Amino acid sequence: xxxxxxxxxxxxxxxxxxxxxxxxxxxxxxxxxxxxxxxxxxxxxxxxxxxxxxxxxxxxxxxxxxxxxxxxxxxxxxxxxxxxxxxxxxxxxxxxxxxxxxxxxxxxxxxxxxxxxxxxxxxxxxxxxxxxxxxxxxxxxxxxxxxxxxxxxxxxxxxxxxxxxxxxxxxxxxxxxxxxxxxxxxxxxxxxxxxxxxxxxxxxxxxxxxxxxxxxxxxxxxxxxxxxxxxxxxxxxxxxxxxxxxxxxxxxxxxxxxxxxxxxxxxxxxxxxxxxxxxxxxxxxxxxxxxxxxxxxxxxxxxxxxxxxxxxxxxxxxxxxxxxxxxxxxxxxxxxxxxxxxxxxxxxxxxxxxxxx
Numbered sequence: 001x002x003x004x005x006x007x008x009x010x011x012x013x014x015x016x017x018x019x020x021x022x023x024x025x026x027x028x029x030x031x032x033x034x035x036x037x038x039x040x041x042x043x044x045x046x047x048x049x050x051x052x053x054x055x056x057x058x059x060x061x062x063x064x065x066x067x068x069x070x071x072x073x074x075x076x077x078x079x080x081x082x083x084x085x086x087x088x089x090x091x092x093x094x095x096x097x098x099x100x101x102x103x104x105x106x107x108x109x110x111x112x113x114x115x116x117x118x119x120x121x122x123x124x125x126x127x128x129x130x131x132x133x134x135x136x137x138x139x140x141x142x143x144x145x146x147x148x149x150x151x152x153x154x155x156x157x158x159x160x161x162x163x164x165x166x167x168x169x170x171x172x173x174x175x176x177x178x179x180x181x182x183x184x185x186x187x188x189x190x191x192x193x194x195x196x197x198x199x200x201x202x203x204x205x206x207x208x209x210x211x212x213x214x215x216x217x218x219x220x221x222x223x224x225x226x227x228x229x230x231x232x233x234x235x236x237x238x239x240x241x242x243x244x245x246x247x248x249x250x251x252x253x254x255x256x257x258x259x260x261x262x263x264x265x266x267x268x269x270x271x272x273x274x275x276x277x278x279x280x281x282x283x284x285x286x287x288x289x290x291x292x293x294x295x296x297x298x299x300x301x302x303x304x305x306x307x308x309x310x311x312x313x314x315x316x317x318x319x320x321x322x323x324x325x326x327x328x329x330x331x332x333x334x335x336x337x338x339x340x341x342x343x344x345x346x347x348x349x350x351x352x353x354x355x356x357x
Contacts, residue, residue: 004228006224006225006228006229006232007228007232008232009232009233009235009236009237010232010235010236012236013236013239013240013288014295015294015295016239016243016248016288016289016294016295017239017286017287017288017294017295018286018287018288018292018293018294018295018296018297018298018355019284019285019286019296019297019298020284020285020286020287020297020298020299020313020318020352020355021282021284021297021298021299021300021301022282022298022299022300022301022308022309022310022311022312022313023256023260023282023283023284023285023299023313023314023315023318024280024281024282024283024308024312024313024314024315025037025258025259025280025314025315026042026280027042027258027259027280028259028278028280029278030080030215030258030278031080031083033258033259033278033280034080034086034258035085035086036258036315037049037258037315037319038086038087039085039086039090039344040315040316040319040343040344040345040346041346044085045085045090045091046090046091046342047088047089047090047091047092047096047335047342047344048067048085048086048087048088048089048090048097048098049206049319049322049344050067050069050087050098050205050206050208051067051087051088051089051090051092051096051097051098052092052096052323052333052343052344053066053067053205053206053323053326053328054066054067054095054096054205054206055092055093055096055333055335056323056326056328056333057205057326057327057328058205059203059205060202060203060204060205061161061202061203061204062157063157063158063160063161064158064161064162064165064199064202064203064204065098065099065154065158065204066096066204066205066206067087067096067097067098067099067204067205067206067207067208068098068099068100068101068199068204068206068207068208069086069087069098069099069100069101069208069210070101070103070192070195070196070207070208070209070210071100071101071102071103071187071210072103072187072188072189072191072192072209072210072211072212073103073104073187073188073189074188074189074211074212074213074227074230075213075226075227075229075230079212079213079214079215080212080215082210082212084100086210087100087208091335091337091338091342092335093143093146093147094144094147094148094151095147095150095151095154098206098208101192101195102187103187103192104186104187107162107166107186107187108158108162111158111159111162111163112159112163113159119159122156122159123156126152126153126156129152130149130152130153133145133148133149133152134149137149161202165195165198165199165202166186166195168183168184168191168194168195168198169184171194175194175241176194178233178237178240178241179191179193179194179233179234179237179238179241180233180234180237182230182234183234188230189209189211189230189231189234190230190233190234190237192209192234193209193234193235193237193238194234194237194238194241196209196238197238197241197242197245197247200242200247200251201245201247211227211230211231213226213227214227214257216261216275216276217266217267217275217276217277218266218267218273218274218275219273219275220261220273220274220275220276221272221273221274222272222273235255238253239253239288239289242289243289247289248288248289248290249289249290249291250289250290251289251290252287252288252289252290252291252292252322252325252326253287253288253289253290254285254286254287254318254322255285255286255287255288256283256284256285256286257283259278259279259280259283260278260279260280260281260282260283260284261276261277261278261279261283262276262277262278262279263276263279263304263305263306264276281306281307281308282301282305282306282307282308285313285318287355290325290326291325291356291357292325292355292356292357293355293356293357296355298311298313298352298354298355299311299312299313311354313352314348314349316345316346316348316349316350317348317349317350317351317352318352319344319345319349320345320349320350320351320352321351321352321355321356323344323345324351324356325356330343330344330345330349330351331343331345331349
């Protein structure tokens with residue numbers, strides 16, 4: 001497997017990684033392309049993949065959400081905005097939506113009680129509120145009210161579980177060092193990689209890390225290397241950490257963006273500050289762990305990386321494969337909404353068995 005010299009750390013663990021070189025999508029711009037990967041559709045309002053997984057598998061830890069989205073601050077440009085619908089529950093019950101950990105300030109707002117309010121007082125307040133909500137739920141049979149009750153209870157439990165979770169200073173020094181110099185800076189990609197491992201250890205089913213700033217329409221050589229500097233060491237440390245703890249075989253790691261970039265220049269042809277445009281026709285993703293064959297590539301592009309030459313993998317195929325490795329049949333995970341059954345892969349998707357052990 002050929003790997004860029006901008007990823008020296010990942011190169012050391014490439015035997016654990018399967019690179020899919022033949023990904024493709026119909027979406028040509030960021031928002032619809034991100035929606036396609038996260039929800040299986042460019043139409044807003046559909047459940048995200050993490051919400052589908054939460055719906056299908058339930059929670060592995062009653063004191064934490066089953067689905068967490070981690071937004072990161074990077075060295076490069078801020079990049080495209082991240083909308084809550086990317087981790088939303090759509091028409092699924094609201095309790096399946098992702099809980100966002102912010103990239104700056106407190107990871108979760110209102111995690112601690114106000115001064116003068118004890119935990120027992122908070123418990124009594126919540127019990128009184130739940131009685132009122134339950135009366136409304138019994139009267140109107142509104143699932144939104146039942147979801148609200150469940151979310152209030154989860155938030156109360158998270159006040160006890162999350163402070164310990166996010167205190168990564170408890171980690172040994174060699175672990176902090178492995179993830180890189182930014183590991184102790186809240187909201188950085190390195191911090192979130194280590195936090196992702198801690199979430200996985202505690203039974204959180206689906207964890208998403210967002211890292212922006214890859215939209216290199218100009219100054220691509222500098223921008224891409226800066227982004228790789230931000231992500232290479234922490235990503236590799238996460239793989240190594242999971243493997244050393246015996247967790248990688250049960251944890252599927254998926255890494256990629258909403259589409260690729262052209263191999264030809266965008267803008268003025270120079271040797272230093274050229275850009276690369278959006279390229280949905282063919283691009284790469286990589287997977288590791290979770291029953292995926294490491295040390296292989298899947299698919300081929302033509303000689304100019306303009307189109308796919310062998311073994312195309314559509315977004316829906318990748319989604320079907322992810323669900324399959326989580327023990328879910330992508331055609332059977334459905335939800336009835338407005339008169340018809342929906343699923344993550346819509347009416348499409350084939351499991352890519354060639355990349356699986």
